[in-house]
Amino acid sequence: MALSAAASTPATAPVSEARYDAEEILALVLARLEDDKAEDIVSIELRGKTTIADYMVVATGRSQRHAGAVAEHLVEALKARGVKGIRVEGMPACDWVLIDASDVIVHIFQPEVRGFYNIEKMWSGALASGSSRTTRG
Template sequence: MVLSLTSDAEGSARKLAKGQSSVTSDAILAAVLKSLDDDKAEDVVQIDLRGISEIGDHMVICSGRSTRQVAAISEKLKSRLKDDLGILSKVEGKGTGDWVLVDTGDVIVHVFRPEVREFYQLDQMWLEPGAPSPTEA
């Protein structure tokens, strides 16, 4: 049996093989938010970075109740993005479980323990002045 790809499928296969994805940043953001919701992440804040920074299109900041939950949220997120969208994410900080960064390229996700999140106040650095804090929203 010979498997034949159409030109669109062939192009998509080539992009995935090169590490490129045709998935939009909004689709990645939706998948991230769903995964975080499924894993009971708390105080989820999303920040639109388009026009503000070149590091990505969106940033998501959330909390887990413990080091174990922070590590699990980030690991499941990485796995779901790979399985569902074919996106290979870079993960930093999973070993300690205090602050884990998941970088998809277009969407940057920070998963914190509440105490660590409060200490660094990353939300406040990126939110517009006068915007409600995550606990006020």
């Protein structure tokens, strides 16, 4: 996937309030997760399968502290880029942190919780219907 010029600018450069696309948000999310050493990063394209988002990203933090730090850094980076209306769930316990960044939904799990919920399998119907899956980490 080629990044636009806006996606390759420093994290502090604001994205236009009126317009940022899902691919730019996704690129920022994936880069931030990799920088923070999140593990088993999976990106699932949801376009045409649901209206909740264009992409879902699932990643694992090694511990409660790591998952929380990864989530905090990601939210800070998204806000710095000008993404508005970010919603976060699960920060106190950090077993499963959900970050709703408009067209990209991010799930950051601790390993045992990710294995229990197996969220990728829930979306396997979307994958079988032609959505793409990218694994990183």
